[in-house]
Amino acid sequence: MSEEIKFIVGELNKPPYSRNYNLISFDSLNAESLLQVLNDVFAEIDSKNKLDIREEEPEQMAVRMLGMLRILKYRPPDEAMNNFRQGLVSGDKHVIYPILMWLLQRMDELKKRAYLAKYLVKLDVPAEMLGDADVADVHVKYEELIDQFKSVHREYEALRTSGFSTAELRRDITAMEEERDLVLRRIERMKQKVEGTPNSDAMLTSARGMRQEREKQKEMVQQKTNLQAASQLLEQRISRLQAQLKDIRKAGIGTTPEGLLQRLEEDMNVNSYIVKEKLPKEVAVRQRLVETLQRVAAQPAMGQQEIDQVNKQIQVLNSEINNLNEARMKEVEEDESPESKVGKLSFFRQNAAIITRKKEQTAEKLNELRSEITNYQEEMREKQDQLKQFSGEQVLRGEEFKRYVNKLRGKSSVYKMKRAELSDLRAEYGILSRTEEILKAKDAQLLEQLNAMEAQMGVSGFHETQESMEKVSSMKATIDARKGETLEEMSGMVMDLNKKIAERKAHLAPIIKELRPLRQKMQDLTVDYNEKKHSYDSVAAGLDSNMAKLEQEVKGLRDEVIKSETQFQLQAAEKEILSFKQQQASEEIKLYLSNDPQDKKKSLREQLVTNIAEQERLGRLLREDQKAVKDLVQTSAKQLGMWRDVVKLLEVKRKCLEAARSGMGVMTRSIGGEALVLT
Secondary structure (H helix, E strand, O other): OHHHHHHHHHHHOOOOOOOOOOHHHHHOOOHHHHHHHHHHHHHHHOHHHOOOHHHOOHHHHHHHHHHHHHHHOOOOOHHHOOOHHHHHHHOOHHHHHHHHHHHHHOHHHHHHHHHHHHHHOOOOOOHHHHOOHHHHHHHHHHHHHHHHHHHHHHHHHHHHOOOOOHHHHHHHHHHHHHHHHHHHHHHHHHHHHHHOOOOHHHHHHHHHHHHHHHHHHHHHHHHHHHHHHHHHHHHHHHHHHHHHHHHHHHHHOOOOHHHHHHHHHHHHHHHHHHHHHHHHHHHHHHHHHHHHHHHHHHOOOOOHHHHHHHHHHHHHHHHHHHHHHHHHHHHHHHHOOOOOHHHHHHHHHHHHHHHHHHHHHHHHHHHHHHHHHHHHHHHHHHHHHHHHHHHOOOOOOOHHHHHHHHHHHHHHHHHHHHHHHHHHHHHHHHHHHHHHHHHHHHHHHHHHHHHHHHHHHOOOOHHHHHHHHHHHHHHHHHHHHHHHHHHHHHHHHHHHHHHHHHHHHHHHHHHHHHHHHHHHHHHHHHHHHHHHHHHHHHHHHHHHHHHHHHHHHHHHHHHHHHHHHHHHHHHHHHHHHHHHHHHHHHHHHHHHHOOOHHHHHHOHHHHHHHHHHHHHHHHHHHHHHHHHHHHHHHHHHHHHHHHHHHHHHHHHHHHHHHHHHHHHHHHHHHHHHHHHHHO
16 A cells, blocks of 8 residues: 555656645545545546536536546456445545556556547437437447547557658668669669670560560469459358348248238337337426425425424324225225125226236336347447458448559559569569679689699799788778877877866865855754754644544534435425325315315315216126127027038938939949849
8 A cells, every 4th residue: 555655646746736745645635635636637637527526516526437437447446346436435545546546557548548438438329219210310320430430540540650750761762762773883784794795685685575474474373363362252242142131031931011010010009108108107207206306405404303393293194194094995895795896996907007017017128128139239330340350341332442443453553563673673683693603703713713823833822812911901001090090089088188177176176165164054954954854744744643533523524414414305305295195185085074066076086986987887888798799609609500500411411312322323233233144
């Protein structure tokens, strides 16, 4: 922990913070000051966090800081995972110190990440809103712009880190021009040497033709490779399109226009239920909650006596509500008979409640499935982007394909030019290397002739000895010249140094005389300063510790006050709700006990009785319809049985008729046989 604090204090004392902290003063900062330091570091990373936390609500501050840490991809330690949010809001130094350490270690990287987060963190659009065509188109364009920003930023980073500069390019161009001039001079020399050889033109023509044929051969090989690669890409594309066609055909098996219409009707019914029933209920619940909280916030503070009175009223009202519920349950149990109308309506109410609950659960499940589909589609897009980055596979269409073809043509023309230049240089290199070999052979022959002549004259080795003597003499002259120059330079340097030393001594002599008493005075003052600094540090440490204790006590008392105020506001809200219910119950009792029939019609009891009577009437109508349907079913069943019997009877008659016809044929054949025997 001490090394961590040292690093944090050292970084905060540097610009742009310049806080002038020491270990004691920084460790004794209160929670609010520590959170302000953390916020200043966030502001250095992203300027939108530059504000005073005292002007911001604690919940908003916590949401903003947690969102910033999520964007920066900070992962808290495992032992602080449970209390991380609470520690961040309360300014716990065991939570703040690791965050500051992590931020200050990688400021440049985090600034870059915060800059990219402005453009790359995607907005969370609900699936219900994406069902709108305009919203979906805008969202698709938004994602395309994000992808375009990614590619542009990637190219910018590649250019920035490529290491090329204008000075280096100029040096390269200068070196290439020098090499070109050198090659041109060599070409001129080789032309001069070749001009005297016989059949030079024919040899050059043959060499040029051979070079051209080799270039054509290389071009043919390259074209063959390109065509093979293009054929492989086309085969892959054909296989991919065939797989897509197969999937589409599988999905289209068994589908009919009626089925598609039915599916669209189901989707329309689900969406209309969500829009017309589910969402208005949720909005009404949230509005009631907001109104309740606004009423609670608008009420003045209450004392302890008022809170006790409210608690007593709440207990009394709760007991009255329980008694009323028990009385209502008894009435329902007494009236619950097979002939009772209330008992029959309770069955339909339960079924309606169950169906409503199932519809809500199904709608929630549908929303979850839609969100999952959206997430899967997002993952699929990310995977496709990664695939494009790694493999570069992309289907070009229209103008993009034309631009790509023109670009390839330009590159191929440049490649051909460079390859022609390279082949010329290779041919020239071969000629120059051959010339070098010939010259070396001639040099060796001349050396052999010279050695032979020296042996004939009786002075063998004279040429080698002469060359070595010339080399030694030239080296000795060079070394002597360098020695003379070095001695002159050293003597001049010594004289200059002696002169400068004398001038400095003459200039510093009066200053040294004035400095001696000042040194003694400085030593005395240093001793006094160290003593006073030690006493100051001890007093400051004691004051800081006392200040920290007092701040902790103030913080605890403030938390207690906030907690008490929150409890008071909640109890006031409950009191208001109970008073409203009590008022509603008293009004209902007044209307019920009133002799005026108009007041009784306004009461909730009369309205419920009217609704029950209406539902009973509907139930009677439904039972009559059910009875008529049953009678019709019985009559239809009897008629169906009679028709089946008729069909069976006709079938039996048909079989009997066929059997009778077949029996008469057999009898006729047997009678004819007997007559033949008698004859």
